[in-house]
Amino acid sequence: MSAAVAWLIWLPLAAAVASFVAGAGRARRALGLAASVVMLLPALLVFEAVRRDGPQRYLVGWPAPLGIELRADLLSAALVLLTACVGLLVAAYASASLTDPPSQHAVDPPAAFWSLWLLLSAGLNALYLSTDLFNLYVALEMVTLSAIGLVSIPGTRATIGAALVYLLATLVGSLAFLFGVALLYGAHGTLELYELGRLLEGGPLAWSAMGLMTLGIMVKAAFFPLHFWLPDAHGHALPAVSALLSGLVVKGGFYLLVRVWFDAFPNVLLPSFGLALGLLALVGIVWASLHAVSEGRLKRLLAYSTVAQLGLMLLTVPLAIAGPGGGVGASITPGVEPGLALALSHGLAKAALFLSAGAFIHAAGSDALSELGGVARRLPLALLAFALAAWTLLGLPPSGGYEAKALFEQAAAVGPIPWQLVVQGGTLLTALYLGVALRAAFEPAAARKRLRAVPLALQIPPLLLAALAVGLGLLPLASGAP
Amino acid sequence: MDTFLTFALTGVVLFSLGLQEVLARPGVLRMLIAVNVMGSGTLLFFVSLAHRHADGPDPVPHALALTGIVVTLAATAAGLALARGLHRLRAEGSGGRVEGGRVEGGRSQGAGYERGRSESGRDEQGRADR
Amino acid sequence: MIGLEVVFDVSVAVLLVVLALESLYTPNLFTSIAFFIAFGLVMALAWVRLQAPDLALAEAAVGAGLTGVLLLDAAREIAAVRGVERTPRSMVRLTSLLVAAGVGVALVAALLEVPPRAAGLAEAVREALPLTAVEHGVTSVLLDFRALDTFFETAVLLLAVITVLVLQAHQHVRIIPWELSASPVLSGLVGLLAPVVLVFSGYLLWAGTHAPGGAFQAGVLLGAGGILLELAGVHTVSRLPRRALRWLLSLGVAGFALLSGTLLLAGRGLLELPGAGARTIVIALEIAIAVSVALTVVSLVVGSNLRLEPPEQEP
16 A cells, blocks of 8 residues: 555656646646546545554655655645645646647646646655655755746746745745755754654754754745745736645645654754744734735735635644644644644635636636626626635634634643634634625626626636535544544 | 864855845845855755765765755756846836835736637736836 | 865865855956856865765856856846846845844854764665665765655756746747857867767766766756857757657656656565666666756756747737
């Protein structure tokens, strides 16, 4: 069964090459779509194996510390599954929304979506599975460079500018991460995450390494206050790309933070680190939510909402530090269930929101909130998707978001700091900005405004994603995690 | 001071110098140079660690640094291409301002590649901004 | 008693810092790039001092060579309009100084805690090396012990090239021959250099199995040869059929994918090289990587030297 872990990395890489060299745009699309479907299989297999038998270890070649090992626990398997599900539905949307202009160039921009998306999913899977810090650095670069390529597909000034800022920020972040990795190797002569977790003790070296790696991850994941590049990148990209970025890519950063903090630095962590992170998250939630409320464009509103929701995810870190300590090699690091549940429900819901926003924009021809009038009447399915996703984001029962918030409050109840108040405040703000967006959709259409017809193929993927986000609350996945 | 300490320290200095310059945001090309200086510092530090062994250096940091050089090159090349692309679009005079890496204006959703849209998304954008 | 080696080390280190400072703070952008190239060359010296000849080769080719060319090229285009002077802003400057100084102090504190004598994985590599197909430590790490890194690295290169080509496709650009092609001196020089470059990169590729050198360095050198040819008006890469170009660009990733797919089907680990035939596999992989690196290098340099078609008229 453990070979499925390897297929998760091999399949998207091989498919990316195939779709890159394929001639016609149609062939690339078919390959990309087929690979996205097939990828579900190893993702499900690994998830089932982890649920049944606990963490799965896989040797790429040589055993660590000389070689690189992969490992799937519940945290990684769940995020791999999220990547496969969101990826498939976004691919379906993209396949319906992207044009196939006749091939004119060495690489045609719309067709490049497929190779870039496949390389992105390979990078994300590698990020979730690798236990080698340097390999994680390379995987992180794969993720960000493909994300940057995806953002710049439209080739407009706004997207190229956003991609450039994203690239510069992320380059600094990865070098900070790499310097931290070098420090750890210098001290202990290994790059294996869990081995380092056993060896590392608090001290200037461990703190510096941890600080650098944390800063690097914070830039890459756009955690407040290092989120400055995100609203432009997520707000200007194609809707399908925004869905991938907000739904999946930021989860990669969150995952890496949790993985590194709890598995490489378990003996270095102090409650004050968690407190500092929690306070940053708190300010970030308020700040980003207020921006979202006052934003005049739908996709930028959703992008700011991502920054705010990332804050909520970060809030789970102090809880996990305060929570019961766990042994290395547990099926899931104790205390991160609320964070994982939030990541899963937000991943599905935000992808659904961006895709339904894409459908609205397709109809209205603009993403200015003031131009969205009439779309509610015209696009009932996309509207339903938007509303269901909003339902999840607000944490109303039953939904994945509700489960996540329940877990969160359960964990916060035992701690000294009433973080659950922040969650409740955050929910209020979320209701405010999602209300702004929905109200714009329900406005009557302007007098002579003509809305364009939107094919069902653009409305069904967001609806399915939103349904999954709500359905997450009915699965034993979030609440029944061992 | 032995070779390890000399170059490890140099690595730290280069990393900090580059970081300082990137944070000062002096313009895209200079930021890319600064990032490359940071990268050289990081790799110099990493490889100096391999030199702490009496019977020949540890080849692992060497191999990792080689990968690091390639990755930095790839990112730099992509960054330069983006910078030039942005410059060309600005030279076309489609309005909007770019300052210190922050992009303002520009309203396109990449309409040109969304099915059923006109292929002239950029022109529309230009008009809207003027 | 201060030995000559220490003096040399310290001079290289000081030179590096001085060149970095010059490169970062010189007002003129072109001067700054020139200093950056010099910085790359001195970095190569530092790698030699650290007994890392593989890195010295790569640094000279990439840090000083390729990155320098790409920067100069971009500066030529951008600075013509934007000007070359830098405009520091005092508040931002102060904050950035404080942050960088803080980071620097933390790193020095960390450095003091790094054990001054440690083997890292040197022993482990030495013990396992006879079990691999190659005799050179660095190559065994890159293509056997940590081949997954290299697999991903080829994908990262492909990503960069896709981004560059997407931008190129967008801006309605076409490749224009560089204007140097008229020079008979250059054509003659290229005629002489091309075979030398080819032979030397072949040597580097072959040497990688037992001595410093390897796919990446060979690929960059080959790419430099390709750029020279383009400069001289001999259009190799820019006239390749699109499909062939895509194949060659992805040859490195494709080679890895083919190999690991076969290994997986054979029930082995993703990159668990078989005992028999491993040497052939490694050499084939190196050739594939070198070719795709060379093509990538040429595409990165030539691909950005494009001229805009006049903008289309609005209807």
